[in-house]
Amino acid sequence: MNLLFKVTLAIVLLMPNHLFSREVLKVAVAGLNHDHVHLLLNLYEQRKVDIVGIAESDEQLVRRMQTRYKIPGNLFYKDLATLLQHVKPTVVLAYNPTNEHVQVAELCMPLKIPVMVEKPLATNTGEAARIAQLAEENATLFLTNYETTWYRSNQRLKALLREQAAGTIRKMMVKDGHEGPKEIGCSEDFLNWLTDPVKNGGGALMDFGCYGANLMTWLKNGERPKAVMAITKQLKPMIYPKVEDDATLVLEYADGSTGIIQASWCWPYSVKDLQVFTTKEQWHAVNGTTLLKYTSHQKPESISLTNEYYENHLAYLEALLKGEVRADDDLSSLNNNVIVVEILEAAKKSAMEGKRVEL
Incomplete structure (x- = not known):
């Protein structure tokens, strides 16, 4: 685990509980191969977020994450489409390659499920325009998370x-x-x-x-x-x-x-x-x-x-979805x-x- 991640994680772990909503978000996770996902999974261990499903096709990666964070096996799905057939999360958080963000939009926007991806939004303007089109047509939020926002x-x-x-x-x-x-x-x-x-x-x-x-x-x-x-x-x-x-x-x-x-x-x-x-x-x-x-x-x-x-993207999402911002x-x-x-x-x-x- 690198030093920068350790410092960021320490800050998150030291945050007092009152900074998080009592009604934790019910989130689905699209992908596990972005290292920022560890911050989310540590909050899951502390019961500060409720993960209702995880879409990841890499079986070895799934086993590692499942063992490390004690995640129930029934939360894992091979892909996001299958996951969304079984559960309806409040929001989808994407931790997958940037060029796959548009695929997340194609699945979630028609279902009116808000999405937040890790930066940047897309790899090119064609993908960005398609995401924006889907979000507008379905009047559904599609957000991008940056560390420096907080x-x-x-x-x-x-x-x-x-x-x-x-x-x-x-x-x-x-x-x-x-x-x-x-x-x-x-x-x-x-x-x-x-x-x-x-x-x-x-x-x-x-x-x-x-x-x-x-x-x-x-x-x-x-x-x-x-x-x-x-x-x-x-x-x-x-x-x-x-x-x-x-x-x-x-x-x-x-x-x-x-x-x-x-x-x-x-x-x-x-x-x-x-x-x-x-x-x-x-x-x-x-x-x-x-x-x-x-x-x-x-x-x-x-x-x-x-x-x-807001201390982090989860606190911001909670306020946003409640209409407070x-x-x-x-x-x-x-x-x-x-x-x-x-x-x-x-x-x-x-x-x-x-x-x-x-x-």
Whole structure:
């Protein structure tokens, strides 16, 4: 188990019980080969979520997960279609390859079952458009989960921008990534598709570029950039021969502001940070719990994170399904994440053709 996962899991395990609804969600799980599923299964062990069915065709993976988390055998199904014939979950959580998200939409949207997938939404704009069409036709939620959505630092920064207390955005910079999925100890089940150009749509560009595109679209209130330029590199071809492991994206907006996304499997350490330069000052969300304000090169001011937000995707889903919050243009929304896929596809084209791509 890698260090980043251990730290994230420790945070989840230390959350007090009152942060979770007394009526836990009844969820079905589509796929088990995304390592983020361990966070869900640990919450299942603590009875903070009710898993009513799991769709997974890999029998060895099923046996490992069943043994590790003491899951009853009657919860497992060979595929999602069979599962949905037997149970009606409140929501489906997908932990499968990105190019299979559209298949989950094809099955769940006509049944009016909300879905949340792990980021990104899709591998290309065709898949994203089909998911959006199905969600609209069936008036059913299709959401995307990002770790950085639950960072209180990001939520506080957005609140300050909304209140016009932080000035007008001129430049945004996002760094996301780590030493590499193999280097940090991701499972072979995960690596098999994460490093596949078809199943994941690419490498580090898709895996970590989506974070920056997601945050920037949110900070710009759903605005689509007018153009994208990108450079991708293969710094470790012996480890990742099929995909890029480093990517830099530059997003141009109509008002002259710029977004710079640095996504990599080649950082010397794990990083997920956000910097915003405005007409007044610089803001730096160093991590999920630290937000700094710079008005000069002197010592920064640490901003109090007084805002309350959902601790994780389950708490958010509970509130959303109860009608306590809307998902119109937030970080998990379909509106935001269709644009994210457009940005990533433009970036791939730019890197391949060596030129600026207009959206």
